[in-house]
Amino acid sequence: MYKAIIVDDEAVVRVGLKNTINWNEHGFELIGDYANGRDAWEAVELHKPDLVISDISMPFMDGLELAGLISASFPYIKVIILTGYDEFDYAQQALRLKVSDFILKPITAREIRQLLDKVRAEMDEERQRHENLSSLQDQLKQSVPLLRERFLERLVVVGLSKTEINDRFAYFGLAPLAARSLVMVVDIDDFGDRELLSYEHDVEFLRFAAFNIFEEIAEKEQAILFRTREERMVAIVTSHDDDESLLYESAFRLAEDVRHQIEKYLKFTVTIGIGRVSLSPDMLPAAFKSALSALDYRFLFGKNRVLSILDLEGKPALASPPSLNWDRSLVSAVKSGSFEEAQQLIAQGILELKKALVPIETCFLQMQRVVLSLMNAIQEVIPADRETSLDSQMMLMDVYRFKTLDEIEGWLKQVVRAVMAEIADNRNHFTNSQVRRAVEYIETNYANDKMSLQEICRHVLMSTSYFSLVFKQHTGETFIEYLTGVRITKAKDLLQTTSLKFYEIAERVGYGDPNYFSILFKKHVGMTPKDYRENKGSGS
Structure with a gap:
């Protein structure tokens, strides 16, 4: 006969479990019921029951704390939690405490009887296993x-x-x-x-x-x-x-x-x-x-x-890795976009490590140093507010999963390829951003007759030669062509919607000389400002 106790702060639950269940029929002797975990723990220490059925939420000491004490001191005692709290965290804690069962209330008398039969069967099996000497010998x-x-x-x-x-x-x-x-x-x-x-x-x-x-x-x-x-x-x-x-x-x-x-x-x-x-x-x-x-x-x-x-043994190993500037040369090639040069530098560095018989840990440290240099290069090129797809911490740990320098060589070449792609992507992103700034500046300040290529390059912080190259690539026009196009478009709008004189319109779109404006307008539109106003004004 196994000994059992009930722990629940609701008297009606305790009375119900005591009176509706014939404990002896199921192989248990109910030796006590308690309203809180503290009293139950004293009973556990005194009587050492085989089974404890407990609620979770109780005063002085809850059911999970009681289960923790039992698990630490009497791991052979089985604990069943009956609770009305359908919480995943509670179930997780119960699993960690090796609770035998975690049952949600309400539970019927029939379910309690089935549960007791199941627990008794488990206890009988454990007792048989421990008492069977031949089984122990087989295990040995x-x-x-x-x-x-x-x-x-x-x-x-x-x-x-x-x-x-x-x-x-x-x-x-x-x-x-x-x-x-x-x-x-x-x-x-x-x-x-x-x-x-x-x-x-x-x-x-x-x-x-x-x-x-x-x-x-x-x-x-x-x-x-x-x-x-x-x-x-x-x-x-x-x-x-x-x-x-x-x-x-x-x-x-x-x-x-x-x-x-x-x-x-x-x-x-x-x-x-x-x-x-x-x-x-x-x-x-x-x-x-x-x-x-x-x-x-x-x-x-x-x-x-x-x-x-x-x-x-006896073959001299270098005290420090060969080519101390290897990582610097590699970073320079990466920054400049020289993919072939970067790949050659990697192959050359790995070959030097092999020839020098450098210890394995030194090789790992050298690889980490190279990865750190590459990550620093990314941070120098890519703004802090722009996220990258490269996880530097993972890269530093990745190196330890390889068994040979040949594998590391292939991995490092992939890393360099990814870093160079990230830097190239950022350059494109930066260039697009700067060209957009330039376009916004032109469309806001087109009336300034002093606007020049040098002025707009100062605004976007780029050299005139590089700006001219990327601006033409992104817009299909030179700076002057784009600026002229904006001014002519604004002039056409003013000719259609206002009665301003031609020299006033010329001044408003950035041309101090009305004659030059008239010549330039006819070149781009195919007619003089006067003809354009008359034709567009009459609805032609």
Whole structure:
């Protein structure tokens, strides 16, 4: 018989639940009912019931606070929330507190009975599971492979004492390690044509298939294999021979065979890092670290390789990235719109990083420096009040998702293309804006007979040569042609709608010399101002 309590500040609810439900029939003994969470919590601490049915809104302590205390101190107690508040936030909090059920009021006696039967069934199942020794033993057996992997991971990552190593090796049935060992780390580069797999279990299947090939090959070399939580495959290769060259030869043979078989049968590639020899089991963390360092060189040399730290150590790496002005040259090319030059600079910079064997973190910092320079270039060119489509923070983080410099080269070329497009778009936007300002200025000040190209260029803050070029591109006319057109249009309007004398009209549209105005008007309209007024005035 399970023990239960009711918590609700409405007496009618408590009385109804007590009197309409035969609790014993459903496997429960109702040991108390309480009007607030504070009193209920005292009862929980004292009696430790198996089930608490509680409302949310109550004085002194609400139902969610009570559920939080129960979850923290007595996680095995089931809590059911009955509430009239149909609020998503309440439901979310209940889920976080691991509440068994969140039921909206009103609820019928029949629904309560069904709920109690359901909870009792769950409790019976949990009790049976915990009390069944054979089930626990089966679970332990199923957990052994995972426990073995976690032990081996701890062995190479943090290191263990010789006593603990010997005890755990005996427990997991592992052969004792020889005096000399080395570690190799296998990492999947990508899944090739399967890279766009939509289901996680397909990816897990491919990882399992790769590990299966690794196991079959490594069995011949009597290596100890396991997988890390970072989804990498690790082998500890041992040898009783004092000749380290034989150990390395065995490791290389194993690594090349694994790399070849995975590419051949699974159609994707792996890169393998081989570390230095460890002279005792407790020194394996240093060997593992050196294997990871060898694997890092994939960033420089590319994928689908076997990389040994012995082949790579001793090669001088520059203390700082080559071509310190690389980012400045690239930004200059971007600002000037020289796309081909920018692409060449990127290829040249990546090549220099490869030749110099610069450490991976230094490469990442160099890439971030380049991205920051590009973002600064955008800020210099594009006004602060105009949003851009480029997210600089995302770009700075994007660089860390690549495994090789070749991938970063392609990504950086795309970034530069996007930045140059953004700058070009802004230039067009700025130019359009300045031409509109110029047109507005002309149409507002056309009566000023002193208006000149230099004056309007000062107004829009552009050089006369560049302004003349873009104004003609946007309007199809030169500045003088456009200004003349505006003045003639205004003069035609004045001739039609006013009785002003011709010299007065000439003065109003910006011509101090009436004769020049008359000649210019006839050239553009095909008749003199007098003929135009007479013809238009008579309705011709």
